[in-house]
Amino acid sequence: MRINLPTWLTLFRVLLLPVMVIVYYLPFRGANLTAALVFVLAGVTDWLDGYLARRLDMTSAFGAFLDPVADKLMVAITLFLLVQSNPGGWPGILLAVTAAVIVGREISVSALREWMAEIGERSKVKVAFLGKLKTAMQMIALVVLLLQHDAETLRYYHIGEALLVVAGILTIWSGLDYLRAAWPALRGRDDEVKKTEKKPVQGG
Structure with missing residues (x-):
């Protein structure tokens, strides 16, 4: 199976999730801003991989499966972090x-x-x-x-x-x-x- 550029971006989004979790809990000034920026970057890749897949006609079965999984993981993990540390x-x-x-x-x-x-x-x-x-x-x-x-x-x-x-x-x-x-x-x-x-x- 050959992985194209949009799918690599989706995989990158998945890899950003543990990075966001680690940054979220690290005790340094600006950790919240950094975690938010990682989340925004993940959101940008979500838009970009879909745009490139349509624009360059690089759709694939694996990409179609992975993209919604990555989206739901991103939202669910962020919600779990916020609920765990709620006021x-x-x-x-x-x-x-x-x-x-x-x-x-x-x-x-x-x-x-x-x-x-x-x-x-x-x-x-x-x-x-x-x-x-x-x-x-x-x-x-x-x-x-x-x-x-x-x-x-x-x-x-x-x-x-x-x-x-x-x-x-x-x-x-x-x-x-x-x-x-x-x-x-x-x-x-x-x-x-x-x-x-x-x-x-x-x-x-």
């Missing part, structure tokens, strides 16, 4: 619940897309504008939270939390939108299974 109280609970909603939705939609691909209906659950808006809001919120997680004042941290809650609402909304788009296929398959179960057994 506690109701803001911390809100952050934890929102993180659980976002990660749970990502797992559910990934499973839905995989199932739809198996039955040849993947196009019905392709990424829509609402999903892109959710991703953009999520990324902005995570950058703010990374920058502010150890600041003396949590004023901007709370702004990041509010943005993440909005992203969480969009996450639920877009997830339900994907489910609605897939529902006819899900319902149709369920009806087929029921008809098969009711079919009389032939032979003796």
Whole structure:
């Protein structure tokens, strides 16, 4: 298997994740800024690998598999870091619940897309504008939270939390939108299974 440039960028994004984790916990001045910059760099590679794959016609099966995995790892790991070091109280609970909603939705939609691909209906659950808006809001919120997680004042941290809650609402909304788009296929398959179960057994 030959790895092309967009896939190398995706692999680079995966390798940036442990770097971000290490930097996040290192006790030096500006660690939060450095972790946020690593996250932003990972986000830039996410846009760049997709752009190059389309522009240079360098799509591949491995790249198509790895890209969404890298995206979800990037978001999930960042959320876990932030939840682990949250300031506690109701803001911390809100952050934890929102993180659980976002990660749970990502797992559910990934499973839905995989199932739809198996039955040849993947196009019905392709990424829509609402999903892109959710991703953009999520990324902005995570950058703010990374920058502010150890600041003396949590004023901007709370702004990041509010943005993440909005992203969480969009996450639920877009997830339900994907489910609605897939529902006819899900319902149709369920009806087929029921008809098969009711079919009389032939032979003796």
